[in-house]
Amino acid sequence: MFDKKTLHGKTAVITGGGSGLGLAMAEMFATLGARVIICGRTEEKLKKAVLSIKEKAASANDDVEIPEPDWFSVDVRDYEAVELMANEIEKRYGLPDILVNNAAGNFLSASENLSKNAFKTIVDIVLHGTFNCTRIFGSKWIEAGKAASVLNIVTTYTESGSSFVLPSACAKAGVYAMTNSLAYEWATYNIRLNSIAPGPFPTEGAWSRLLPDEKMEKSYLKMIPAGRYGRHEELANLAVFLVSDLSPYITGECVTIDGGERLKSGQFNFITQMAERPQLKQFFSMMKPSRK
C-alpha cells in the first residue's frame, strides 16, 4: 500500500508495543523503514515482540537494511520512568519523530461496583500515561525545535460514553481532549497530534477482558454493518498515514475505523437485523404504491 521507504529515517516510540495493535503498528512501521522503539510492562513480551518486528520487516525488505528495533520495560504511569526512557532514547538515537500512545487498560464492570483503585488504575494507564509520554517528549521536541507527530489511540465510545467500561470511557475522553488541545497549542512548533478510534479489532488483551465468550462475540458481530471485525493491518495502515509525511496538514483529527459500528443508532438501522437483504427488498417493493 505504501512506498517501502515511507518511514525511512524516522524513529517511532510505541507504548504498549509488545502485543496487539501496538505490535501490529510497530511491525508495519519497521517494514516501512522506521526505527521502532516499543515499551511496555512485561520484558518477556517485549523481547518476543522485537524478534517478530525484525522478522516481519526483514521478510518484506530483502534489499534494504532496517534499523534495529529496541525496547524499554516501562510502565507509562510512572512519570520518572518515562523520563528516564526518553533520555536514554535521545542518547541512543536522537529524539524520536513519532510517538504512538497506545498503552491501555480496560475491563468490564458494573460501575457501582468499581473500587476507587480500579477507576484510578485505568485513568492512570490511559490518561496519565498518555500525558506523561506526550509531555516529556513534547517539551524535548519544542526545546530542540524538532517537528514531530503524535498518534493517540482512543475509542469509538469517546464521545458517546459506554456502559460497563466507565473508567476507560472517561480516560479516553480525556485523551481525545488532550489530542485536540495540543494539536492547536503545539501546531506552531510543527508538532501534529491525531487520534484513531478503533472499533472491534480482535486482540488477546481486549478480547479476553471485553468479549470473553463466544456468545458475546457473536452478538457483537451482528452490530457491525461490515459484518466482520477489523484486521490489524488496516489499523496499522491508517496509523502510518497519520504519523508520516503523507499527512503534514492533518492535525487534531480523530479517524474512526470500525466498519460502520458507530452509526448503529440510525433510526431505521434495526431493519437490517430483521431479514436478509433480498427478503427486505421484496418487502420494500410490496410497500411501494403502484402507479396507475
Ligand code: HXC
Ligand atoms: C473490577 C477490576 C477488574 C475487573 C482489575 N480490577 N480488574 N475491578 N473488574 N475485571 C481492579 C482491581 O481489583 C484493583 O482494584 C484495580 O483494578 C487494579 O487492578 P490490578 O490488577 O492491581 O492492576 P494492574 O496489575 O495494574 O492491571 C491493570 C489492568 C489489567 C487494567 C487491571 O487488566 C491490565 O494490565 N490490562 C492491560 C491490557 C488491557 O487491559 N487491554 C485492553 C485494552 S482494550 P482494588 O480496589 O482491588 O485494589 C481497550 C480498547 C477498548 O482499551 C475497545 C475494545 C472494543
